[in-house]
Amino acid sequence: MKKTIKDYNLENKKVIIRVDFNVPMKDGLITDDNRIIESLPTIKYAIDNHAKVILMSHLGRIKTSDDLGKNSLKAVALRLEHLLNKEVIFVNSTRGLELENKIESLKPGDVLLMENTRYEDLDGQKESLNDEELGKYWASLGDIYINDAFGTAHRSHASNVGIASHLPNGVGFLMEKELKLLGDNINNPKRPLTVILGGAKVSDKIGVIENLVKKADYILIGGGMAFTFLKAKGYQIGRSLLDQDSLEFCVDMLNIYGDKIIVPIDVQEADEIDENARTAFVDASQMGTNKIGVDIGPRTIELFKKYIMESQTVVWNGPVGMFEISSFETGTKEIATTLAEIDATTIVGGGDTGSAISKYGLKDKITHVSTGGGASLELLEGKKLPGVEIIADK
Ligand code: AMP
Numbered sequence: 001m002k003k004t005i006k007d008y009n010l011e012n013k014k015v016i017i018r019v020d021f022n023v024p025m026k027d028g029l030i031t032d033d034n035r036i037i038e039s040l041p042t043i044k045y046a047i048d049n050h051a052k053v054i055l056m057s058h059l060g061r062i063k064t065s066d067d068l069g070k071n072s073l074k075a076v077a078l079r080l081e082h083l084l085n086k087e088v089i090f091v092n093s094t095r096g097l098e099l100e101n102k103i104e105s106l107k108p109g110d111v112l113l114m115e116n117t118r119y120e121d122l123d124g125q126k127e128s129l130n131d132e133e134l135g136k137y138w139a140s141l142g143d144i145y146i147n148d149a150f151g152t153a154h155r156s157h158a159s160n161v162g163i164a165s166h167l168p169n170g171v172g173f174l175m176e177k178e179l180k181l182l183g184d185n186i187n188n189p190k191r192p193l194t195v196i197l198g199g200a201k202v203s204d205k206i207g208v209i210e211n212l213v214k215k216a217d218y219i220l221i222g223g224g225m226a227f228t229f230l231k232a233k234g235y236q237i238g239r240s241l242l243d244q245d246s247l248e249f250c251v252d253m254l255n256i257y258g259d260k261i262i263v264p265i266d267v268q269e270a271d272e273i274d275e276n277a278r279t280a281f282v283d284a285s286q287m288g289t290n291k292i293g294v295d296i297g298p299r300t301i302e303l304f305k306k307y308i309m310e311s312q313t314v315v316w317n318g319p320v321g322m323f324e325i326s327s328f329e330t331g332t333k334e335i336a337t338t339l340a341e342i343d344a345t346t347i348v349g350g351g352d353t354g355s356a357i358s359k360y361g362l363k364d365k366i367t368h369v370s371t372g373g374g375a376s377l378e379l380l381e382g383k384k385l386p387g388v389e390i391i392a393d394k
Contacts, residue, residue, distance in 0.1 A: 002391045003170035010051035016142035020149035021057035021076045042148045042172035050108035062118040077113045094119045117159040135162020148172025151372040153387035160387040182379040190312035198223025199318025202246035207381035220262045222296045222320025229263045235285045240293035266297030295321025296331040317349030340365035349376040
């Protein structure tokens with residue numbers, strides 16, 4: 001068990017909280033503030049316990065100076081101020097006198113947000129390469145370090161591993177929740193445990209399949225990756241996505257775990273990847289030579305629903321069709337709706353699957369939508385996350 005924010009007396013202490021405010025932005029506006037909302041319990045706890053709260057986060061990638069303006073955390077500071085109903089002191093730099101002075105003048109319960117940690121990437125990728133001096137410098141600004149940024153926990157950066165190496169540390173409530181639901185819960189689930197995997201390439205999910213095939217009762221395969229499995233069964237898949245390098249892996253998996261790995265029995269095929277393309281539902285073994293598989297078919301939806309409704313725990317990572325195009329979204333929408341309806345622990349990986357849940361307005365009906373895409377995949381692969389490993393044990 002890792003130490004948590006609750007293991008420290010925060011009274012009058014400068015508490016650095018590494019949050020994940022890496023929110024999607026369009027034209028300077030935040031399009032989804034889920035990650036900010038998920039950070040609030042830890043921030044509020046620190047405020048209520050009279051800490052001087054110093055928030056750090058990255059936002060997007062910084063490669064050239066053109067990236068600076070569009071990846072400023074200023075908009076996030078304003079949104080956070082609104083959500084907390086409290087002043088958030090924003091400092092538009094990541095080091096220097098102004099930052100140091102503002103931190104020194106904080107009073108218990110005050111909240112300060114530093115500019116995007118990746119501004120430090122402009123000069124030698126100091127944040128992303130966990131520059132020793134930078135981690136030490138940021139640590140010198142606080143007394144206690146709390147990591148609540150699950151989304152970057154699979155990376156070893158100055159703002160997580162770096163700072164934590166120099167300060168008493170712990171995890172925040174969001175990190176605790178993610179580790180419990182995506183980690184412990186998978187190792188010791190209420191059964192049946194069903195895992196739904198979709199998305200584009202099999203290769204991205206090989207580690208997840210290898211780890212979960214031993215733990216789950218069923219793995220339902222949809223999305224682009226289903227077509228490599230169908231090819232592995234000897235079906236012809238037309239112009240559907242094929243991950244040739246993973247074909248052998250799919251053949252092996254079906255041979256060894258054929259009773260657990262459930263692949264589509266019918267699919268929606270289209271002439272083109274286009275909203276108005278002509279489409280048809282066909283048996284998975286009967287695809288046209290020139291067609292593209294874009295979604296699972298109605299019989300597969302019913303089959304998947306049957307497994308889902310019998311389950312006590314369901315983990316879902318990856319849309320089962322090209323849900324961004326409305327004529328190809330039925331499978332993903334139906335799976336999302338079924339998850340929302342059942343009385344079971346339902347966990348959705350971040351990234352595209354999380355966007356699908358938001359698109360259909362179902363977030364409140366899912367036990368947890370993870371705030372981390374890559375990090376949630378690595379946890380499901382059974383990997384250790386560097387941002388968590390560095391945190392002291394209880
Ligand atoms: P991933 O990032 O691996 O989870 O992949 C998500 C992407 O997979 C989404 O953009 C979907 O459009 C895409 N996807 C889902 N079904 C298919 C399919 N049948 N063929 C190609 N791509 C798909």
